[in-house]
């Protein structure tokens with residue numbers, strides 16, 4: 069019988085041919101870290117109490133006024149013992165998750181590379197471009213503390229960044245994205261099928277596809293569509309392509325390309341999708357990439373972007389502060405910028421009409437949910453599988 073209110077165990081995630089091998093201790097480490105992550109969402113509840121009962125009154129007593137900005141709140145709460153413990157545990161959990169994943173994949177880097185090569189050899193559906201430049205904003209940080217981020221190659225033909233990401237994302241999300249970590253892609257596919265039952269896209273583009281978690285449910289749901297998935301990281305694409313073939317999905321071409329300047333013709337796609345992508349792109353690039361989306365989309369075409377929940381005017385200062393923790397402490401520096409942008413302004417600036425803008429909420433479809441999780445679990449701010457989806461139909 070499943071233990072009540074613990075995350076599912078790592079063993080339950082789907083094992084395709086590219087998934088790294090793990091031994092007992094490595095799985096135990098992943099399971100411990102997933103549970104610790106989930107527990108820390110409970111510990112985080114004390115931060116609000118610390119703010120209301122200690123931090124805010126002490127600030128007011130000293131300054132004769134309320135805390136007025138997220139920056140002031142950050143400074144004031146940083147001296148509170150409860151916040152310090154939670155914050156350092158959360159940071160350490162992410163560091164440990166990255167090191168746990170890295171030690172798993174580095175010891176089998178050659179075997180993983182060879183497996184990917186076996187799948188990828190001679191296939192026209194993987195197009196790598198050695199001249200593709202990784203954008204400066206990606207080179208500048210190790211995204212969510214992942215050493216070497218998405219692009220670094222330690223051996224020729226390396227796939228370890230993707231193998232680490234694939235095996236360990238379960239830990240960060242405590243298993244809430246499903247067996248294939250594709251709960252976002254599944255949710256958006258269901259929404260599109262239900263909302264536009266006659267939509268039959270011929271060409272679909274996924275930008276910043278990573279190792280393909282969320283583009284595959286789309287490709288599977290529209291088997292007659294030509295799907296192109298682009299990313300600047302070669303290790304991600306090698307792994308994504310091999311994984312897709314092993315899972316029997318053959319209608320996706322993975323291409324190494326910068327989403328800000330693609331090689332595709334004007335108005336050549338019926339659907340352009342991104343999932344958890346924009347919050348990892350640097351400030352100005354968000355606009356350049358959305359302009360490219362507008363250029364590539366056919367009139368009548370659909371574009372949708374699954375993102376972090378945006379800040380709203382009625383959101384409390386504390387809520388903004390806690391949602392921004394990852395930006396300052398988890399190597400997600402562009403996350404704040406995305407929170408601040410109004411999606412409607414971004415889309416209008418890129419050419420879309422205000423009246424064509426749409427915004428919906430989406431929750432991951434989780435085939436790992438066996439009903440043992442409590443419905444009233446506290447939210448793990450910014451890491452919960454509940455997203456803001458914005459987009460438009462181009463007219």
Ligand SMILES: C[S@@+](CC[C@H](N)C(=O)[O-])C[C@H]1O[C@@H](n2cnc3c(N)ncnc32)[C@H](O)[C@@H]1O
Nearest residue numbers: 218276277278281282299300301326327343344
């Ligand atoms: C969080 S991952 C995306 C996850 C993926 N969409 C999924 O569904 O699992 C962000 C990805 O965007 C890629 N990326 C960032 N900027 C890019 C750009 N300008 N063009 C193409 N890919 C980019 C990174 O290399 C990384 O693989």
